[in-house]
Amino acid sequence: MITERELVERLAAMGWKGSRAVLLGPGDDAAVLRGGFTISTDIAVEGVHFRFDWVSAEEAGFRAGAAALSDLAAMGAVPLALLVSMAVPGDGDHSVAHDLQRGVRRSGDRVGVAIIGGDVSRSPGPVVLDVVVVGKAVGFVSRGGAEPDHHLWVSGSLGGAGAAVSAWSVGKSPDPAARIRFAAPPNRIPLGRALAGRGIARSMIDLSDGLIPDAGRIAAMSGARICIQTHRVPADPCAGGDLNLALVGGEDYELMFTANPGMESRILALGEELSVPLIRIGMVEAGTGVVLEDERGRRTDAGDAGFDHFATPWPDGPR
């Protein structure tokens, strides 16, 4: 059985032949049209991506909007607008729809953009939210630009959202900080714009599925190997520093990027400027796939290391 992310990639590739109107087609965080218009869509299903005993409808909307905007951050794009489609219960109570809309709007307010359209249907099933983000990228950064000798960097800390899901999935209340990491993904738009606009990042992705699977995407699109130095990975204190959650917990919506080694001082200065921790966690090498390296230099193939997304606390989760 393939994962949903693999299904997205298979479907995206179906019949894609390029188009004069399109600068960057399926397979990246967002597509880019001639003129720089950048567009992406992100679906969230009740019971799969969120539950209403975990978050309120407004939080679910905020989270869906922030997750969708994260794809623009990963392209280095400036957001212009949001659209929201939703399927909601047809019971005549429109409070869920209003709360979802309000939450998505708050995610737009945070980055200065409005909701310009959308659609609503009643549904006999779970609430479904599809958030469309539109932005403009002048010099966009794709997943495919990683080259041997680049350093691998990540923003923020990882595993907090996974810790919240992990707690909920065994009937516990998560640590409040972990809950916030799940309900309110960070805004990395200013960081993505600076990394792209200043020519720092050469490849970039947002961490939605987890460090290892998302590193695998950079590796595959770039035709290179990613080495993650596990002792450098900023495991979130609110996740108890759990390395498994940091590597595969997912839902962090931080940025991972690669850059030339000479960029190190500029990257650290940018982190200070934006008050965002930027941590070097590895490097790009010739080869394929993702390898993990511990502090003694011992290496393991990430696929063999016991860290994979079927082993996470959310085995049938949103991947």
Place this chain on the structure above:
Amino acid sequence: MITERELVERLAAMGWKGSRAVLLGPGDDAAVLRGGFTISTDIAVEGVHFRFDWVSAEEAGFRAGAAALSDLAAMGAVPLALLVSMAVPGDGDHSVAHDLQRGVRRSGDRVGVAIIGGDVSRSPGPVVLDVVVVGKAVGFVSRGGAEPDHHLWVSGSLGGAGAAVSAWSVGKSPDPAARIRFAAPPNRIPLGRALAGRGIARSMIDLSDGLIPDAGRIAAMSGARICIQTHRVPADPCAGGDLNLALVGGEDYELMFTANPGMESRILALGEELSVPLIRIGMVEAGTGVVLEDERGRRTDAGDAGFDHFATPWPDGPR
């Protein structure tokens, strides 16, 4: 209880304050960004908009794509690209997802655009498809441009799709022509482009909900009254010429537009050029709302005429 379309409109208006990046915001067939990029999204839910005992998954995808593209036609926009988000059963059988994707792709092929992105989630509920259309409108036509003395025009014939739904809803097989009207909405992109690009249409909408409710939208957005001359309405022969289905059946995805009376000969010539019937069915007047006028000149307020969408064969349908 408000209709879903009313809910869309309420949600769209929530907190909308305008934006420098946006030429046309919520409330029309599509939003238009500065630079002419035109974008719309259209959600379709299994059991609400379609059923798999009515149409195949590929037909459902084609229909969803064609319905979404119809919004670009109504703006007079040139399509550039599609994106597709879907929620599908998580049973490991990906044939539904593939068939839906293939159907949407075929709708794009018909107008020369590709699918450039999207998302997939498993779902424990019905199949949900959200199709995002992106286009470019040079001189777009909104719903708000109708003025007294304009003539009211419609393309094609109406009620066929409603006849198919009507048959299915009582357990009958629809007339094959009516079934096609439901499963394969027409491509009115060339017509919309010509009506906008040649300065013919002054207001325009695509007929998704039905002639009366959609005329009500033109009236409301334009601050004018729409008079529909019922004897002129082109009721589809495959619907047995049923006027109710033509007025409120919905799902026809034909274009309705208003134009200055002096445009009549150019409109008829355009219809010949594109081989699309274009029929004058009424006029715009000072006032508000929608009135129906029969061949003897007797008038009824459309809201009082017994033709409303709660009286259609699909009372809890996609409105």
